[in-house]
Amino acid sequence: MQTPDYSRFLHVAAAVICDQAGRILIARRAEHRHQGGLWEFPGGKIEPGEAVGSALQRELDEELGVTITDARPLIRIPHDYGDRQVLLDVWRVDGFEGVAHGREGQPVAWVCPEALSQYAFPAANRPIVTAAQLPDLGLITPDPGRPAEWGAFLRKLESRLNGGIRLVQLRAKALQPSAFRALSEQVAALCHRFGAHLLLNGPVESAEAIPHAGVHLNGARLRELTERPLGPEGWVSAACHDLEELERALSIGVDFVFVSPVLPTASHPGAPTLGWEGLRVLCKASRVPVYALGGLGPADRQRAWQSGAQGIAAIRALWNPIR
Ligand SMILES: Nc1nc2c([nH]c(=O)n2[C@@H]2O[C@H](COP(=O)(O)OP(=O)(O)OP(=O)(O)O)[C@@H](O)[C@H]2O)c(=O)[nH]1
Numbered sequence: 244m245q246t247p248d249y250s251r252f253l254h255v256a257a258a259v260i261c262d263q264a265g266r267i268l269i270a271r272r273a274e275h276r277h278q279g280g281l282w283e284f285p286g287g288k289i290e291p292g293e294a295v296g297s298a299l300q301r302e303l304d305e306e307l308g309v310t311i312t313d314a315r316p317l318i319r320i321p322h323d324y325g326d327r328q329v330l331l332d333v334w335r336v337d338g339f340e341g342v343a344h345g346r347e348g349q350p351v352a353w354v355c356p357e358a359l360s361q362y363a364f365p366a367a368n369r370p371i372v373t374a375a376q377l378p379d380l381g382l383i384t385p386d387p388g389r390p391a392e393w394g395a396f397l398r399k400l401e402s403r404l405n406g407g408i409r410l411v412q413l414r415a416k417a418l419q420p421s422a423f424r425a426l427s428e429q430v431a432a433l434c435h436r437f438g439a440h441l442l443l444n445g446p447v448e449s450a451e452a453i454p455h456a457g458v459h460l461n462g463a464r465l466r467e468l469t470e471r472p473l474g475p476e477g478w479v480s481a482a483c484h485d486l487e488e489l490e491r492a493l494s495i496g497v498d499f500v501f502v503s504p505v506l507p508t509a510s511h512p513g514a515p516t517l518g519w520e521g522l523r524v525l526c527k528a529s530r531v532p533v534y535a536l537g538g539l540g541p542a543d544r545q546r547a548w549q550s551g552a553q554g555i556a557a558i559r560a561l562w563n564p565i566r
């Protein structure tokens with residue numbers, strides 16, 4: 244797989260604007276325009292020589308009358324509409340001044356992230372909706388141990404959810420399918436109570452059809468599959484270590500990926516790593532959100548965002564955070 248060249252694509256800056264209540268601003272495109280009548284994230288074409296951040300600032304002023312005070316890159320999506328190729332450079336805006344209103348007469352709405360799925364967006368926007376719904380930290384659980392140890396495991400998980408974790412990957416390699424299913428049901432109920440997203444990484448035939456849970460595909464499972472294992476409701480993520488695995492994950496339609504190892508880990512000292520540059524290359528080639536994994540913690544978020552990632556995922560640093 245080659246790293247793609249987007250120099251001929253129409254470069255567009257767009258914003259996932261969040262208010263203090265966590266709602267996101269969307270606007271409806273006028274009927275006569277490209278992808279007319281559909282909802283969009285505000286933004287527009289970047290002018291020749293203009294920096295993405297400046298273009299975003301200009302577009303949000305022109306379209307909504309707001310000034311950005313806090314923003315960061317969220318995701319870049321190349322998309323071919325047939326009549327037009329666009330490269331959507333999407334930023335997350337967490338601070339702005341002014342009262343957002345449709346300055347070009349377009350309807351605007353503040354909606355909670357989960358409700359975004361009910362609106363009709365252009366085809367390119369599906370990964371933007373996913374990125375807007377996903378947090379920037381993903382907890383991967385350590386081994387849950389034997390059933391006698393699950394009580395302590397669930398209490399610890401609850402404390403992490405209380406601490407603000409909103410994405411959990413239940414990783415349990417050693418459990419039999421029936422035990423994995425029993426634990427998954429308890430973890431799913433706990434995560435649902437906190438409005439947290441859950442991915443099941445274990446004997447997967449038993450994990451399907453657990454309410455409020457998606458599936459995570461490890462390397463072996465990804466290689467076996469030729470199509471997406473769940474319907475459109477549950478999220479599907481995959482582990483990727485190189486461009487080939489990323490391409491495979493994208494071709495079966497996963498919603499997002501975990502890319503590793505970015506830095507050396509205590510569990511695999513001396514093993515080869517991607518480094519920040521390797522992460523950047525994989526993020527550039529991805530059309531879906533990327534979690535950076537391997538030797539990282541919350542303090543590495545900025546670096547991960549600058550490399551094109553959604554955020555970081557971790558076992559140790561999020562299960563036993565340093566206070
Ligand atoms: N702003 C925006 N554009 C999007 C989104 N999704 C998407 O495919 N696009 C495409 O990106 C392209 C540029 O967007 P735009 O029409 O907002 O550009 P603009 O504000 O500069 O408009 P103008 O040329 O009428 O002044 C369009 O082809 C549009 O269909 C989205 O969520 N937001």
Ligand SMILES: [Mg+2]
Binds near residue numbers: 285287288302306
């Ligand atoms: Mg626009």
